[in-house]
Amino acid sequence: MDGQYLPMSEAKISVLDWGFLHSDATYDTVHVWNGRFFRLNLHLDRFLGGIERLRMNLPYDREEITSILKSCVALSGHKSAYVEMICTRGSSPTFSRDPRQAENRFMAFAVPFGSVANNEQLERGLHVAISETVRIPPKSIDPSIKNYHWLDLVKGLFDAYDMGAETALILDTDGHIAEGPGFNVFIVRDGSLTTPAFGVLPGITRRTVFDLCAEIGLSVAATDVSRAEIKQADEVFVTSTAGGIMPVTRIDEAKIANGKVGPITSRLMNFYWQKHDDPAWSTAVTYP
Numbered sequence: 001m002d003g004q005y006l007p008m009s010e011a012k013i014s015v016l017d018w019g020f021l022h023s024d025a026t027y028d029t030v031h032v033w034n035g036r037f038f039r040l041n042l043h044l045d046r047f048l049g050g051i052e053r054l055r056m057n058l059p060y061d062r063e064e065i066t067s068i069l070k071s072c073v074a075l076s077g078h079k080s081a082y083v084e085m086i087c088t089r090g091s092s093p094t095f096s097r098d099p100r101q102a103e104n105r106f107m108a109f110a111v112p113f114g115s116v117a118n119n120e121q122l123e124r125g126l127h128v129a130i131s132e133t134v135r136i137p138p139k140s141i142d143p144s145i146k147n148y149h150w151l152d153l154v155k156g157l158f159d160a161y162d163m164g165a166e167t168a169l170i171l172d173t174d175g176h177i178a179e180g181p182g183f184n185v186f187i188v189r190d191g192s193l194t195t196p197a198f199g200v201l202p203g204i205t206r207r208t209v210f211d212l213c214a215e216i217g218l219s220v221a222a223t224d225v226s227r228a229e230i231k232q233a234d235e236v237f238v239t240s241t242a243g244g245i246m247p248v249t250r251i252d253e254a255k256i257a258n259g260k261v262g263p264i265t266s267r268l269m270n271f272y273w274q275k276h277d278d279p280a281w282s283t284a285v286t287y288p
């Protein structure tokens, strides 16, 4: 933060930062597993693309950001970490309301790796509820700019808890399944995979599922996924940097198929973690 590495407790931003006041920020989250970043370049592409589309500027280029992230993880000592890079609009020195006059800010942090699903949930599958909440439409906020517009997702989570579930899926503006708080979703039917195409963050783990499917010859497509289709699926899983590929075995009150983690989900989960020490997919951190 501001050119310094600090303990988390000392990392503070101004309450006047538009990132805080108006969610005027973009960010990305990459993970480190066994001392290696996973697909860092894809995360940097998404982060830098968002900064450009939000008309923000940073005093660091791609190489400098990479080196800051590597040092941040190395100094934290975490071998498996959740690493977030953030660019906020910042604020204007003259309190101007014109966003062009704000001084944009960059910060990054590394904390121990965290997952959407705990170990028990990874083994038996998550219990998900479908909330009636509609994800903020792409015509309002471009979902390919990773953002903190999460009030819809948080409302979805409370709806899910009220329904006795562990997490939520919310809808797109046409009533199809969109995504959940911090994850994309896939369904498997007759050996083929589909994932919602519209109004969702293009997740790096989602993209990774496409790449893994190409390697093992599974068919996968981004298209509309209806509520009926997800409930009739053979298998369902969600994807996030925070946890990878995570099985879902109950939706609302019903089991998915026989209620057990499916074979394609298990195979993709194993393949996903195997890729974490492949130099084509990962980058080493050098610890002091």
Ligand SMILES: Cc1ncc(COP(=O)(O)O)c(C=O)c1O
Binding pocket: 029, 179, 180, 181, 182, 183, 184, 200, 201, 202, 203, 204, 205, 206, 239, 240, 241, 242
């Ligand atoms: C709204 C939303 N959808 C999907 C995802 C999954 O994206 P990724 O696989 O890049 O972590 C995230 C990640 O935080 C997210 O915030």
